[in-house]
Amino acid sequence: MPLTLRVPAALQIQPLFPVALGQVQLRPDPLELAEQLQALHVLRGDADGNPEPGCAWTGDLNGVWQLHRHPTFAPLIATLSGHACRYLEQLGFDRRRVALHLQRCWPVLSEPGQVVGRHHHPNAHLSAVYYLNGDGSGRSGCLRLWPSRQVNELVPGLGVGHGGPLTPTAWSLPWLDVAPRAGLLLLFPSCLDHAVLPNEDPDDLRCSLSIDFVLTAPPCPEGQAPPEYLAPHPGHWQTITEDGVQPA
């Protein structure tokens, strides 16, 4: 059904095709939070960053990618996953017709000055970030999100500034920065490019958890076929060994 636009006498611009950034401010229990921060220090061990110079320590590159199976984090991750379900429902998904899978969950710890470079998560569909600390000022390093396309700048590249003729407004922002705050959960499409800006708080270690979710079809009853627009449920997949045979 076509969208009926209200047409005023004066020019009015209407936002179309919004990107869905989910936000929930949770209230962490101080004791549980202290326990989680302590556990992250232990998991990081003696390391203080990824091999790439200036890069924060990220669990996915250091063998810590299943925090959802860690007893200190599992209850929290279950709560966060519940919000991912609400996010899908608000986007219009019928939860009976899609299965949501938690694929990977890892910590990101930024020492002062450390960053995470611009990237996206091509192996996932929905991504989440949960902050264990941060005061909302952005001092410890904002999450920067980039739009997939900047159609409102009309001339590609004008939205980035550099003294050009396009004044930054909400219609042509080249990116959006979100300040960490303890207990804040963010949800966004995994295809969105994002980065973590430098931690400029000399006294604090920036701590967050990342989660990647994947959508598939639900398990398929015997004799029925999954819809072609979603991957079948992984319970129906078959692993092929290096020799090209099905494992026993």
Ligand SMILES: [Fe+2]
């Ligand atoms: Fe990421």
